[in-house]
Amino acid sequence: xxxxxxxxxxxxxxxxxxxxxxxxxxxxxxxxxAQWSNMTFEEDAIPSLAQKILSNELxxxxxxxxxxxKLLSRENNPPIQPVIDTNSVPRLxxxxxxxxxxxxxxxxxxxxxxx
Numbered sequence: 001x002x003x004x005x006x007x008x009x010x011x012x013x014x015x016x017x018x019x020x021x022x023x024x025x026x027x028x029x030x031x032x033x034a035q036w037s038n039m040t041f042e043e044d045a046i047p048s049l050a051q052k053i054l055s056n057e058l059x060x061x062x063x064x065x066x067x068x069x070k071l072l073s074r075e076n077n078p079p080i081q082p083v084i085d086t087n088s089v090p091r092l093x094x095x096x097x098x099x100x101x102x103x104x105x106x107x108x109x110x111x112x113x114x115x
Contacts, residue, residue, distance in 0.1 A: 021058060029062055041067040043079045050086035065107035072114035080115055089115065
């Protein structure tokens with residue numbers, strides 16, 4: 001897993017990964033992001049994706065954000081209420097903080113826009 005260097009618990013929604021990834025970590029994130037962007041996510045994955053956006057591990061966080069974004073971007077019947085029901089909105093808002101990496105802010109903003 002790609003670490004953020006944070007020692008906070010993975011469910012602490014007040015913490016955001018603020019450490020800038022190393023070049024190696026960023027390259028891995030870019031490769032994984034391209035892979036995940038080609039994946040299809042099913043609605044039954046929402047609880048797992050919501051849990052991943054609580055993580056301070058960058059790899060988990062990006063996976064969760066991309067999965068939620070792709071589900072919320074569906075043209076027909078995006079699962080808006082199921083995502084809201086996971087109580088993910090506060091975490092998405094916190095990821096918009098100035099300390100978050102730009103790609104994290106981008107994915108969080110896209111999710112929030114679709115909600």
